[in-house]
Amino acid sequence: MRKSNTDFKAPASPFPLLPLRRGVLFPGTAITLPMGRKQSLELVNHLEPNAIIGVGVQRDPQVLNPGVADLFPVGTYARVRQIMRNGSREARIVVEGLGRFTLENVVQTEPYWMAAGKPAVEVPGDPVEASALAEALVESLRELGSAGSEDLADLLSEPAGDPGLLADRVASALGLGAEREIELLLNLDIVQRLRDVAARLAEAKVAGEVKSKIDSEVRKEFTKGQREAILREQLRAIKKELGDEDEDSGSSLRRRIEEAGLPDEAKKVAERELARLEGMNQMQAEHGVIRNYLELIASLPWSKRADGVVDIAKMSEKLDADHFGLDDVKKRLLEHLAVLKVTGNTKATILCLFGPPGVGKTSLGQSVADALGRPFVRVALGGVRDEAEIRGHRRTYVGALPGRVLHALKTAKVKNPVFLLDEIDKMGVGWGGSPEAALLEVLDPEQNKTFQDHYLELPFDLSEVLFICTANQIDGLSAPLRDRLEIIELSGYTLDEKFAIAKKHLIPKALKEHGIAEEMLSVSDDALRAVVGSYTREAGVRQLQRQITKLCRALVLELERHPEMKSDKFVIAEKDLSKYLGKIRFFDEVAERTSVPGVATGLAWTPVGGSILFIETSRMRGKGRIEITGQLGDVMKESARAALSYVRSNAEKLGVDPEFMDKQDLHIHIPAGGVPKDGPSAGVTMFTALTSLLTGSKVRSDTAMTGEVTLRGRVLPVGGIKEKVLAAHRAGMKRVILPKKNERDIDDVPEEAKKDLTFFFAEDMSEVLAAALDHDAPMPSASNGDAQPPALV
Numbered sequence: 001m002r003k004s005n006t007d008f009k010a011p012a013s014p015f016p017l018l019p020l021r022r023g024v025l026f027p028g029t030a031i032t033l034p035m036g037r038k039q040s041l042e043l044v045n046h047l048e049p050n051a052i053i054g055v056g057v058q059r060d061p062q063v064l065n066p067g068v069a070d071l072f073p074v075g076t077y078a079r080v081r082q083i084m085r086n087g088s089r090e091a092r093i094v095v096e097g098l099g100r101f102t103l104e105n106v107v108q109t110e111p112y113w114m115a116a117g118k119p120a121v122e123v124p125g126d127p128v129e130a131s132a133l134a135e136a137l138v139e140s141l142r143e144l145g146s147a148g149s150e151d152l153a154d155l156l157s158e159p160a161g162d163p164g165l166l167a168d169r170v171a172s173a174l175g176l177g178a179e180r181e182i183e184l185l186l187n188l189d190i191v192q193r194l195r196d197v198a199a200r201l202a203e204a205k206v207a208g209e210v211k212s213k214i215d216s217e218v219r220k221e222f223t224k225g226q227r228e229a230i231l232r233e234q235l236r237a238i239k240k241e242l243g244d245e246d247e248d249s250g251s252s253l254r255r256r257i258e259e260a261g262l263p264d265e266a267k268k269v270a271e272r273e274l275a276r277l278e279g280m281n282q283m284q285a286e287h288g289v290i291r292n293y294l295e296l297i298a299s300l301p302w303s304k305r306a307d308g309v310v311d312i313a314k315m316s317e318k319l320d321a322d323h324f325g326l327d328d329v330k331k332r333l334l335e336h337l338a339v340l341k342v343t344g345n346t347k348a349t350i351l352c353l354f355g356p357p358g359v360g361k362t363s364l365g366q367s368v369a370d371a372l373g374r375p376f377v378r379v380a381l382g383g384v385r386d387e388a389e390i391r392g393h394r395r396t397y398v399g400a401l402p403g404r405v406l407h408a409l410k411t412a413k414v415k416n417p418v419f420l421l422d423e424i425d426k427m428g429v430g431w432g433g434s435p436e437a438a439l440l441e442v443l444d445p446e447q448n449k450t451f452q453d454h455y456l457e458l459p460f461d462l463s464e465v466l467f468i469c470t471a472n473q474i475d476g477l478s479a480p481l482r483d484r485l486e487i488i489e490l491s492g493y494t495l496d497e498k499f500a501i502a503k504k505h506l507i508p509k510a511l512k513e514h515g516i517a518e519e520m521l522s523v524s525d526d527a528l529r530a531v532v533g534s535y536t537r538e539a540g541v542r543q544l545q546r547q548i549t550k551l552c553r554a555l556v557l558e559l560e561r562h563p564e565m566k567s568d569k570f571v572i573a574e575k576d577l578s579k580y581l582g583k584i585r586f587f588d589e590v591a592e593r594t595s596v597p598g599v600a601t602g603l604a605w606t607p608v609g610g611s612i613l614f615i616e617t618s619r620m621r622g623k624g625r626i627e628i629t630g631q632l633g634d635v636m637k638e639s640a641r642a643a644l645s646y647v648r649s650n651a652e653k654l655g656v657d658p659e660f661m662d663k664q665d666l667h668i669h670i671p672a673g674g675v676p677k678d679g680p681s682a683g684v685t686m687f688t689a690l691t692s693l694l695t696g697s698k699v700r701s702d703t704a705m706t707g708e709v710t711l712r713g714r715v716l717p718v719g720g721i722k723e724k725v726l727a728a729h730r731a732g733m734k735r736v737i738l739p740k741k742n743e744r745d746i747d748d749v750p751e752e753a754k755k756d757l758t759f760f761f762a763e764d765m766s767e768v769l770a771a772a773l774d775h776d777a778p779m780p781s782a783s784n785g786d787a788q789p790p791a792l793v
Contacts, residue, residue: 008052008098010077010119014107016043016053017075017115018095021061024181025076026168027097035091037064043112044083044091051080054101054115057182066113068106074120074186075101097168100188122164125191133194134163137170140201144208164190167197174200214238253277253294261303266458270297289395296402296456301415305464308373310341318371323360324501325493325750329353332488333368340466350443352424352469355490356606356723358540361470362422368468369418377408377417382426387433390442392455402455405442405462416464425471436481443467443484491722492539492610494729494752498532499525501541506548514552520569521555523548527574534584535577537730539610539723547581554580598693600772602685603706603728603736604677605720610727612704614671615682615689622665630670633678639708640668643687646713646765647694654769656694666690681718683709684737687765688772697773704728705737705772713765721745729753737762737771 018033018040025031035044047053056066056075063070082094100120108114124130171184171193180200187193214234257270277290312334319330336351353361362378369376384390384404392403401407408419421443427435441447448462469485471477477485493501511518523531536543551572559566572580598617603610628640644666651658668686670677684707692699706724708716717739726749728736734756738746740763746754760771 008077008079010099010101011052011054013104013116013118014114015117016047016051017056017106017113018043018053018078019056019058019066019071019113021058022178024057024172024178024185025055025078025095025097026172026181026185027076027099028165028169029172030081030094030096032092032094035093036089039065039109039112041089041091044085044093046112047080047083047093049080049083052098053078053080053095054103054117055095055097056103056115057185065109066106067109068103071103071106072182072186073103074188075103075115075117076185077101077119100185120188123189123191124164125189130163130191130194133191133198134166137166137194137198137201140198140205141170144201144205163194167193170197170201174204176200211238253291253298256298257294260298260300262297263302263459266297266302269458270294293395293455296406296410297458299410300406300456300460301409301413302460304414305416306372306374306414310337310372312338312341315368315371318367319364322367322505323364324504325497326360326364326490328748329364329488329490333364337368337372350445350467350469350485352471352474352485352487353490354471354474354487356492356539357472358538358542359490359492360540361490362420365418365420365468365470368466372418372466374466375412375414375417376420377412378420378422379404379408380422381435382423383428384426384435385428385430385432387435387438388454390435390438392453394454395457400455403438403453405451406453406456406460409460409465415461416466419465419467421467421469423471424469425473425476436478440480440484443469443481489722491748492726492730493541494726494750495529495532496752497750498536498541498544499529502528502532502544502548506541506545510545510548510552514549514556516552516555521552522569522571523551524571524573527572527577530574530577531581533730534586535581537586539726551580597696597698598689600685600689600692600699601701601704601733602682603704603724604679604681605723610720610723610725612727612731612733613677613682613685615685616669616671617689617693618667618669619660619664619693620667621663623663624661625665627665627667628669629667630672631676632670633676635680636670636678636682639680639683640686642711643683643690643709646687646709646711647690649711650713654691654695656691660694666693679718680708680716681706681720683707684715684739684762684765684768688768691769692773695773699772700735700774702732702734703737703772704731704733704735705768707737707739707742707762707768709765715739715762715764715768717741722748725749725757726753729756734758735760735771737768739763 020033023031035041043053054075055078056071058066059070059072077098077100078095079098080093081096084092084094086092100122101117102120103115103117105116106113107116167184167190171181174197176184184193184196187196254274257267257274262270273290273294277287277294280287280290315337316330316334319333323330333351353364355361365378366376388403390403390405392406393400402410409415409417421439424439429436441451442462445463448465450459451462452459474482474487507523508518511521531547532544535547538544555570578584598619600615602613602615604613626641626644628637632640647654647656648658648661651660668689670682684705687709688699688705691697706718706721708718710716721738721742722745725736725746729752735758737760740761743759743761746759760767762768762771
């Protein structure tokens with residue numbers, strides 16, 4: 001027999017509190033409790049065996065952080081008998097109920113719950129009557145015998161003892177259900193509690209007799225080969241005998257479907273499938289298929305919406321706090337949301353953030369969701385090559401699943417989340433069809449109101465979803481898909497922007513992730529600029545973040561090796577970078593490469609941002625052959641031949657020997673031969689390099705250029721001007737030569753880059769040569785066989 005609830009000393013108030021979502025702990029009983037909430041796990045970490053805590057009962061099991069209003073006013077003092085840990089996120093404890101207490105207040109919720117309370121004052125009533133009721137309760141247990149549970153049978157082997165404690169133990173063993181157990185826990189009148197438990201025991205006795213009768217009838221109806229359906233038939237027989245329909249999983253599913261707010265068409269289909277499910281044997285294979293289908297219908301947010309309000313000021317503040325720069329992109333996002341707020345029209349152009357990696361495309365979507373107060377759902381489309389990934393599989397297939405769109409909405413639990421389709425340009429085409437084609441309906445505001453997934457086969461309204469797509473390059477997207485997207489281009493960051501991002505965002509974030517106080521580590525401005533310029537060279541800031549993380553890791557290791565230094569403040573200067581980050585990775589090699597005639601610096605666009613490239617030319621004795629190397633595409637090879645044709649046709653004007661091809665071979669090479677290259681924008685650079693080689697004039701080392709050139713020497717406009725100019729700025733260039741018709745594109749270049757660069761706009765190749773060649777450099781002597789320099793105005 002366990003000790004009476006009076007044989008312990010109540011803990012002083014406040015005491016640790018453990019709220020139970022489900023179940024009741026009665027005095028005189030022991031139960032095992034799984035622990036999963038953060039506060040519960042923290043409580044386990046602070047407990048010792050035999051510690052006394054308070055165990056309360058929540059009114060609503062869905063509440064994660066209950067207060068005093070969320071708990072019933074009576075709980076149970078409990079002794080911790082055993083603690084079992086399973087990793088850092090899961091634990092179990094065995095507790096023994098000691099006595100009731102009345103809850104006065106929850107005084108603490110972090111790091112675990114603490115409560116103020118005092119022992120409950122129970123009403124003993126007439127001791128003679130209580131003793132008689134206890135004896136009657138024991139007699140009923142004997143009559144119940146084997147028809148009861150094992151817990152009830154165990155009570156017969158122990159003396160009755162305290163009547164109130166006996167009532168609690170019998171109530172715990174009966175398994176009465178949550179509502180009745182809570183009623184008994186709240187009942188402080190011992191005599192009344194004994195009467196209630198005796199009544200419940202009598203009901204259990206009758207139920208046991210009925211169960212025996214039902215078992216006998218069911219066994220007569222089924223053969224040995226039909227035993228797999230015995231549980232379902234027993235349930236039906238119980239309902240028939242009691243004349244009651246207890247809530248089972250089928251009725252629970254029906255209630256969820258009724259509460260889902262289905263449109264008429266979906267409601268008809270759900271009711272038809274639910275009727276089939278209720279009339280079907282659970283062992284049939286189709287039972288699971290229909291059940292899963294109805295579970296999906298009940299789980300989708302047909303009518304649930306997030307309550308977030310479009311607040312333009314809050315949105316602007318959030319975007320500025322999370323992202324430095326990107327003013328044009330932020331403005332476009334604010335315009336888009338302002339239209340949604342004013343018109344209330346959920347149909348809008350689908351935004352596509354297009355730019356190199358690491359510039360903040362994905363995090364912009366997260367910031368928009370946070371500012372709107374809507375759930376954020378990210379669907380990674382990189383590598384997807386099956387149409388069923390978007391629209392789902394038909395239910396006739398084994399293992400059929402809904403598509404990613406519906407699955408993400410099921411996770412979001414509202415029909416108007418912020419939906420990020422990440423890496424939309426990385427989708428492929430496989431034997432299962434084109435996922436890009438499947439997205440046409442999803443991303444069309446005129447069609448997605450009735451989007452149909454193959455698995456659901458019902459129209460679902462996607463018009464309230466705020467879709468944001470991201471891509472690194474859009475050239476490969478099909479024309480119909482691009483027509484549905486409004487492209488917002490994100491260019492790379494300038495050096496000053498990277499410096500500001502690192503100082504304002506990356507360093508504080510890295511310090512927090514590595515458990516370093518902000519006042520413990522300081523990176524000097526010179527050191528940070530050196531990290532930006534000498535250890536990273538990218539359009540975004542992802543590599544910069546890795547270098548800063550590397551600094552933090554090195555500091556953490558240093559502190560672990562020398563604990564006495566934990567109170568010191570570390571200042572990382574530029575001279576310390578080699579110790580923590582290794583050797584410098586990037587050098588300014590432009591001047592070295594362009595120090596001889598025949599080499600020019602060009603600008604190129606890549607999916608990861610702009611970059612510079614060098615065009616190298618060389619000549620040797622031969623018979624007029626031309627060699628073009630560097631893994632070049634057909635367009636770039638044609639540009640090289642066009643440049644050579646222009647030089648030959650204008651040889652006298654340029655000051656070049658008209659017969660130079662009769663006795664010489666030419667070789668044009670673009671380094672980084674392992675990287676494929678193509679496009680027409682290198683024509684100006686190739687022409688300049690050839691002219692420099694054949695005239696002996698050097699190309700200015702501080703000048704980069706881009707542009708397409710015709711056979712007549714006209715300079716044509718090209719794309720990617722902003723990225724190319726930023727690449728020149730990152731490489732330390734001072735002068736940039738651009739086509740005249742690209743002059744308007746300079747407005748998109750950040751002011752920081754424009755003030756450090758001088759721009760030359762050319763319509764003809766003579767203007768390019770005038771700006772690019774270093775006319776003050778000494779020329780080789782005529783004895784070397786080189787032509788004289790051109791006469792340039």
